[in-house]
Amino acid sequence: RQFNLNMFEIGKPLGKGKFGRVYLAKERNSGFVCALKVLHKAELQQGKVEKQVRREIEIQSNLAHPNILRLYGHFHDSKRIFLILEFAGKGELYKHLRKEQKFPEWKAAQYIAQMAAALKYLHKKHVMHRDIKPENILVGIHDEIKISDFGWSVHAPNNRRNTMCGTLDYLPPEMIKPGSSENYYDEKVDLWSLGVLTYEFLVGEAPFEDTPVMTQRRIARGDMTIPSFVSPEARDLIKKLLVLDPSKRLPLEDVERHSWIVKHCVKGERSYNRTSSSLKS
Numbered sequence: 172r173q174f175n176l177n178m179f180e181i182g183k184p185l186g187k188g189k190f191g192r193v194y195l196a197k198e199r200n201s202g203f204v205c206a207l208k209v210l211h212k213a214e215l216q217q218g219k220v221e222k223q224v225r226r227e228i229e230i231q232s233n234l235a236h237p238n239i240l241r242l243y244g245h246f247h248d249s250k251r252i253f254l255i256l257e258f259a260g261k262g263e264l265y266k267h268l269r270k271e272q273k274f275p276e277w278k279a280a281q282y283i284a285q286m287a288a289a290l291k292y293l294h295k296k297h298v299m300h301r302d303i304k305p306e307n308i309l310v311g312i313h314d315e316i317k318i319s320d321f322g323w324s325v326h327a328p329n330n331r332r333n334t335m336c337g338t339l340d341y342l343p344p345e346m347i348k349p350g351s352s353e354n355y356y357d358e359k360v361d362l363w364s365l366g367v368l369t370y371e372f373l374v375g376e377a378p379f380e381d382t383p384v385m386t387q388r389r390i391a392r393g394d395m396t397i398p399s400f401v402s403p404e405a406r407d408l409i410k411k412l413l414v415l416d417p418s419k420r421l422p423l424e425d426v427e428r429h430s431w432i433v434k435h436c437v438k439g440e441r442s443y444n445r446t447s448s449s450l451k452s
């Protein structure tokens with residue numbers, strides 16, 4: 172479908188991202204509410220991120236999953252690129268996390284279960300996100316989370332070329348230490364980040380948070396401690412994801428059926444039994 176700016180009624184500005192502003196918008200003839208992300212071509216050229224934006228558009232347009240923010244379409248004029256994105260009513264997850272300091276275990280487990288489902292969908296398409304962190308997650312009106320910002324996602328496997336920017340906290344060891352020449356890495360980088368995310372949801376700060384130099388060293392050694400207030404089941408999951416050797420990280424199928432996830436995500440035993448008889452096979 173061809174889109175253009177006067178098909179939309181532009182609403183309030185929702186906020187400013189790194190390379191653009193986001194507005195609430197409504198498509199005139201359907202009344203469909205969405206979020207319009209406006210990127211300035213000049214800024215993208217300065218930031219040398221045009222390729223990333225092209226990749227974000229190409230990858231995100233082909234994804235359809237309840238926990239991945241939809242990119243419905245895009246268009247551009249002489250100066251700007253417009254992304255027509257799904258609107259997530261409760262905004263940025265990291266703002267909720269900072270406000271609440273840390274999430275109760277039941278909420279963290281529900282979010283991690285949704286992340287695991289989204290990552291499973293992505294990995295089946297051989298897409299790795301590579302930038303899983305609270306800043307790149309939005310929250311829908313029913314408290315469902317949506318991975319957004321596919322600027323760093325690529326088709327796996329990949330040999331890292333472009334430099335990293337932003338926080339190192341979520342990067343796995345294989346992306347940090349320039350090991351042997353072929354420092355190929357694959358989707359398992361997202362498993363490490365899922366472990367970092369689980370830790371940060373429950374503790375309120377990232378496991379290797381430190382000065383940049385120290386963070387790199389601590390990640391490379393897997394040097395982190397889990398506070399005693401974290402339940403044994405949650406601790407078990409974090410330790411099975413934050414494993415230096417990518418091949419030894421817990422696969423997403425096993426994350427979804429991990430005792431900590433099942434305990435908080437399957438409907439309560441009683442209600443579950445009550446409804447299970449009525450459930451048709």
Ligand SMILES: COc1cccc(-c2nc(Nc3cc(C)[nH]n3)cc3ccccc23)c1
Nearest residue numbers: 185186187188193206256257258259261262
């Ligand atoms: C920096 O703060 C920013 C930046 C960009 C968007 C928001 C924001 N976004 C959304 N929803 C969105 C955004 C997108 C691309 N889809 N759905 C909702 C909000 C609600 C309250 C405050 C802020 C919000 C914040």
